[in-house]
Amino acid sequence: MNSTGRIALVTGANKGIGYEIARQLARSGVSVFLGARDAGRGQAAADDLAGQGLDVSFIRIDVCDAASIAAAAAEIDARRGRLDILVNNAGIADYTDGAPGKASLDAVRSELETNFIGALAVTQAMLPLLRKAKAGRIVNMTSSLGSLTLNGDPSWPFYGVRLIGYNASKAALNMLTVQLNAELTVSACPGLVATDLSGHRGDRTPSEAAAFPVRMALLQGQDLKGICQSEQGAIPW
Ligand code: NAP
Numbered sequence: 001m002n003s004t005g006r007i008a009l010v011t012g013a014n015k016g017i018g019y020e021i022a023r024q025l026a027r028s029g030v031s032v033f034l035g036a037r038d039a040g041r042g043q044a045a046a047d048d049l050a051g052q053g054l055d056v057s058f059i060r061i062d063v064c065d066a067a068s069i070a071a072a073a074a075e076i077d078a079r080r081g082r083l084d085i086l087v088n089n090a091g092i093a094d095y096t097d098g099a100p101g102k103a104s105l106d107a108v109r110s111e112l113e114t115n116f117i118g119a120l121a122v123t124q125a126m127l128p129l130l131r132k133a134k135a136g137r138i139v140n141m142t143s144s145l146g147s148l149t150l151n152g153d154p155s156w157p158f159y160g161v162r163l164i165g166y167n168a169s170k171a172a173l174n175m176l177t178v179q180l181n182a183e184l185t186v187s188a189c190p191g192l193v194a195t196d197l198s199g200h201r202g203d204r205t206p207s208e209a210a211a212f213p214v215r216m217a218l219l220q221g222q223d224l225k226g227i228c229q230s231e232q233g234a235i236p237w
Pocket residue numbers: 011012013014015016017018036037038041061062063064088089090091092114118141142143144189190191192193194195196197198202
């Protein structure tokens with residue numbers, strides 16, 4: 001598909017899956033704002049991709065900092081006037097999270113703050129720009145760990161992964177996908193991917209994992225509203 005002319009913002013894109021989403025979108029002809037909270041890490045990642053001949057520029061955005069979100073929206077507006085694709089990718093997992101009876105409440109709070117409130121805040125700030133696009137698309141990077149149905153299924157392989165904060169944050173993010181269904185939004189699950197967030201568990205590389213959310217971001221004309229998708233098909237809420 002020729003994506004030339006489309007404009008994307010990927011949050012948390014200085015490393016991991018987000019970096020690969022930025023790279024693959026840019027390779028498809030999309031002009032990418034590579035979002036990162038740390039200017040040094042973000043600029044280095046954007047320079048790396050721009051050095052490969054890709055249309056990628058760094059934009060500072062900390063999804064937990066309202067001023068940086070507002071500044072990023074103003075910068076995209078001033079430079080491009082619209083946004084075609086938003087990938088809410090920035091996320092954390094805190095290893096002091098755990099089962100409901102013993103999880104650190106600070107961990108739960110920070111996971112909800114980054115993975116849900118952060119994505120909601122960025123979405124609110126970018127919606128006016130997405131509405132200026134012909135077919136704005138939001139991809140929320142979720143996890144099957146956010147599925148209420150699977151968390152209640154003892155036969156599910158990850159049934160034992162009791163991370164009340166992380167799992168609840170992804171369930172809440174899925175609620176954002178459902179409630180935004182008028183806005184062409186999809187939740188995309190990349191599977192278990194070897195990154196810093198997962199403690200490098202899983203045999204999928206960030207590059208393999210990015211391919212699916214990138215496909216979701218680039219689909220045009222399909223009605224993806226308010227669903228949760230993975231490469232293996234839909235994931236139950
Ligand atoms: P990662 O390698 O740890 O990367 C996470 C990214 O998010 C980093 O760029 C990090 O920036 C950024 N970030 C964290 N807090 C932020 C904030 N407040 N503002 C802006 N950026 C922030 O993790 P990943 O595995 O690529 O995860 C990407 C997304 O996929 C997450 O939403 C995660 O929940 C989801 N996911 C991952 C897996 C998996 O198995 N890895 C599975 C399902 C879903 P810094 O470098 O500054 O920390």
